Amino acid sequence: MAEIQNLFDEDVRDDTIKDQYLTFTIEDEDYGVEVAHVKEIIKMRAITKVPEMPNYVEGILNLRGDLIGVIDVRKRFGKPTKEHDVETCIIVVVYNEYTLGLIVDAVQETTTIPEDYIAPPPSAKLNFANQFIRNIGKVGDDVKLLMDVERFLFQE
Amino acid sequence: MADFDRESMLEMFIFEMSQLIDQLEATIVQSESEYNNDQINEIFRIMHTIKGSSAMMMFDNIAGVAHSIEDLFYYLREENPQNVDFKTLSDHVLNGADFVKEEINKIQSHQKPDGDGTDLAKTIEAFLQQIKGVTPVDSAPSAAPPPPPASSDPVSETPAEPKAIPQNASAAAEMVKYKAKIYFQDGCEMENIRAYTLVHNLQEIGRDITHVPEDVIDEETIPLIRKDGFLLEFSSSKDYNFIHRHLGSTVYLRELNLEVIGMTTTVAAEPPTALEPIEEELAQPMHEMPTAAASSMMASAPASAADAAAQEAQKNKAGAQPTMISVNVNKLDTLLNLMGELVISEAMVTQNSELEGLQLDSFHKETRQLQNIISNLQQTVMSMRMVPLSATFFRMHRIVRDMCRQLDKDVQLDIVGEDTEVDKNIIEHIADPIMHIIRNSIDHGVEPPADRAKAGKPAKARVLLEAKNAGGDVLIIIKDDGRGINTEKVLKKAKENGLITKPDYEYSDKEIQQFIFLPGFSTNDQVTAFSGRGVGMDVVTSNLEIVGGTALVDSVPGEGTTFTLKIPLTLAIIEGMSVMVADAQYTIPIANIIKSFKAQPEELFTDPNGNEMITNRGEIFNIVRLHEYFNIEGAKTNICDGTLVMLENGEHVVCLLVDELLGQQQAVVKPMPKYFRKVRGLSGCTLLGNGDISLIIDVAGFFDK
Numbered sequence: 085m086a087e088i089q090n091l092f093d094e095d096v097r098d099d100t101i102k103d104q105y106l107t108f109t110i111e112d113e114d115y116g117v118e119v120a121h122v123k124e125i126i127k128m129r130a131i132t133k134v135p136e137m138p139n140y141v142e143g144i145l146n147l148r149g150d151l152i153g154v155i156d157v158r159k160r161f162g163k164p165t166k167e168h169d170v171e172t173c174i175i176v177v178v179y180n181e182y183t184l185g186l187i188v189d190a191v192q193e194t195t196t197i198p199e200d201y202i203a204p205p206p207s208a209k210l211n212f213a214n215q216f217i218r219n220i221g222k223v224g225d226d227v228k229l230l231m232d233v234e235r236f237l238f239q240e
Numbered sequence: 241m242a243d244f245d246r247e248s249m250l251e252m253f254i255f256e257m258s259q260l261i262d263q264l265e266a267t268i269v270q271s272e273s274e275y276n277n278d279q280i281n282e283i284f285r286i287m288h289t290i291k292g293s294s295a296m297m298m299f300d301n302i303a304g305v306a307h308s309i310e311d312l313f314y315y316l317r318e319e320n321p322q323n324v325d326f327k328t329l330s331d332h333v334l335n336g337a338d339f340v341k342e343e344i345n346k347i348q349s350h351q352k353p354d355g356d357g358t359d360l361a362k363t364i365e366a367f368l369q370q371i372k373g374v375t376p377v378d379s380a381p382s383a384a385p386p387p388p389p390a391s392s393d394p395v396s397e398t399p400a401e402p403k404a405i406p407q408n409a410s411a412a413a414e415m416v417k418y419k420a421k422i423y424f425q426d427g428c429e430m431e432n433i434r435a436y437t438l439v440h441n442l443q444e445i446g447r448d449i450t451h452v453p454e455d456v457i458d459e460e461t462i463p464l465i466r467k468d469g470f471l472l473e474f475s476s477s478k479d480y481n482f483i484h485r486h487l488g489s490t491v492y493l494r495e496l497n498l499e500v501i502g503m504t505t506t507v508a509a510e511p512p513t514a515l516e517p518i519e520e521e522l523a524q525p526m527h528e529m530p531t532a533a534a535s536s537m538m539a540s541a542p543a544s545a546a547d548a549a550a551q552e553a554q555k556n557k558a559g560a561q562p563t564m565i566s567v568n569v570n571k572l573d574t575l576l577n578l579m580g581e582l583v584i585s586e587a588m589v590t591q592n593s594e595l596e597g598l599q600l601d602s603f604h605k606e607t608r609q610l611q612n613i614i615s616n617l618q619q620t621v622m623s624m625r626m627v628p629l630s631a632t633f634f635r636m637h638r639i640v641r642d643m644c645r646q647l648d649k650d651v652q653l654d655i656v657g658e659d660t661e662v663d664k665n666i667i668e669h670i671a672d673p674i675m676h677i678i679r680n681s682i683d684h685g686v687e688p689p690a691d692r693a694k695a696g697k698p699a700k701a702r703v704l705l706e707a708k709n710a711g712g713d714v715l716i717i718i719k720d721d722g723r724g725i726n727t728e729k730v731l732k733k734a735k736e737n738g739l740i741t742k743p744d745y746e747y748s749d750k751e752i753q754q755f756i757f758l759p760g761f762s763t764n765d766q767v768t769a770f771s772g773r774g775v776g777m778d779v780v781t782s783n784l785e786i787v788g789g790t791a792l793v794d795s796v797p798g799e800g801t802t803f804t805l806k807i808p809l810t811l812a813i814i815e816g817m818s819v820m821v822a823d824a825q826y827t828i829p830i831a832n833i834i835k836s837f838k839a840q841p842e843e844l845f846t847d848p849n850g851n852e853m854i855t856n857r858g859e860i861f862n863i864v865r866l867h868e869y870f871n872i873e874g875a876k877t878n879i880c881d882g883t884l885v886m887l888e889n890g891e892h893v894v895c896l897l898v899d900e901l902l903g904q905q906q907a908v909v910k911p912m913p914k915y916f917r918k919v920r921g922l923s924g925c926t927l928l929g930n931g932d933i934s935l936i937i938d939v940a941g942f943f944d945k
Contacts, residue, residue: 130932132824132925132932132933132934132935133824133872134912134916134919134922134935135869135870135871135872135919135921135922136870136871136919136920137916137919141915141916144912144913144916144925144933145933146927146931146932146933149581149584149927151910151912151913151925151927151933152913153913153915153916181914182913182914182915183913184913184915237915
């Protein structure tokens, strides 16, 4: 986490975090989100429910005095919920003026995926979760599903 | 660095200009049809200051226009011509004010103020010539003084004119020697230039001027002037009061010590108030200039001399000398945030879970003292942010005036309770709503004069703009005596827009009138044409929503319409009651709570539609179950097990079912994170002592679902 924080020193930011992705797991799949959007990773903590919200909006939490909204990525992907355990994390992402927490099963690592190793998803397979995936990245033999943060947050 | 200095000076300049222009507009609109001497003086003084300040900042186009108006009013004041068309005069001055405003806006948005004011100045000069042409020029060879005043008339007794005495005139007059020490406000920058301007202005009324430091053009002197002040010695034929006033009107003056140190010629008439040489220690440190943001008296000393009350205040000031400073709003915001943090961390300490079960008598006594201090501190911080509504209200005069001229209507705007104070942040958001409503009232509410006559109403329509305190809220009431809202047309439009959710006959007139605030009704020409309402009304609601306010409309056909805006006094910290529902805490603003009680089974009943109600002391109230309203699972469902909280919002009362009350506490209101859309019934959230979040309930939400 400290590493990621350091990457945010303004001057180094553009070069060093290019092509860098934070990878996390939901069920058996690996996902990636651009490090540029990631502010920090925090442990699971108490979340206050807010009424009349879409089901994937978990509520709000107190991040050192700032209040941020929290989204359950499983629910957003339409996957069955799972008991939170020690691995469950909240990735705090910043997108434009919005700061939000994403509940994920587990965080893996930050990894570099050069542009050449990134391909668009096969268009035939357009299920619900798929619309939040912009690209597919290859790291060795593994495949990482790279998230489209804007759609993930804002698409109705 | 130089840039920075200029930047901060610009900021002050812009601030000062806006204040002066507001003041100017208020004066003009007040006295549209006939100017009395006080008002002429006032406008003259304002223009003089605008000219001076903008010339100093080298905005020559502004200075030029201000100068032409100043000339005009100089003539009016000195000659008091009889046949002046005051309407045209007002137009000219307002045009000038608009020009200055526009330029100021440009400066504010970091553009070059490049507007060409020469045409305007010429028009005004032509107007001046016209007045002169038809005015019988009897006494005094009166050429209106060109910029560097060289008028040769023997100075009139009214000693208000700084420029009237030519340096070489009236040698026979008794000259008094003065010594003045001037301190500028901290941080006003460019003290040497200010000193230079001062000397320059003084040359018009004084002679034999010497000053220390001597070479004020040299920037090296700035620290000296800051430290020891600027020392002036000069002779003048003007009396002490006049000189004092003249010097006292210096921009960014902090302190002025003026004393008489001798006479150069015979002691004759017009004895100055303090003729005897006064010991330096005794010299009055007159005039600590008030510069608070709210005060309309910025740079120019007696700001509204026209106003008797202001004069009174001025007198008192000489005795009591209240000191005002202007503070950057950002600092106040920071202070408020810190205050919020303090309240939270106070709760974290005093309600710390580690203290549970301990016998801590003296600890609790001390914490109570701490809480006292914090709550006093908080009140002080909040009061620092309170600003009277007067500036916002008086600006409406101009809007009314302009609209009346455009639409050929005759409307009188009455303002009541303009000294009501509201948090600075809130004021910013309510100026637009008020303006929209007033525009609507005049445009659509008030009938044309002919129709008014037919309806047997006085030709002059009245619009009342009133503010008053009501508990933790401020009510702003805008009332016109126009034709009212045509509910049939509104209902028809609502139907077309698919806003109707129940049969027509179930809608009361009041409910129908509220439709005009919905976005679907705005800017729709048809509705506007028919019902005479609807332009921009959703702006009203959306702006008010930001500050947690609400708008109500009440209209009687043929008699007029009343808009009531309810806005909270302050946004930041409220007294709240914590309640528990299932495992979550909610905070209800204390101001909305009448009482809380346990229900008895025999008091409860249900109407055929399934609405639950309760009788309490002979009255019947609706019950809202908070857990149902917010879909909370695991709450107490038997009304008698939980607690009922009786809530009021305006005239409406409802009983809210919660599990239990936890106690009263100060809640620092934080807005919901941006990602969340507005939830009816919630106004924000607050942090609890243990770091948990509690949602703040917006009582108004329970009444219009």
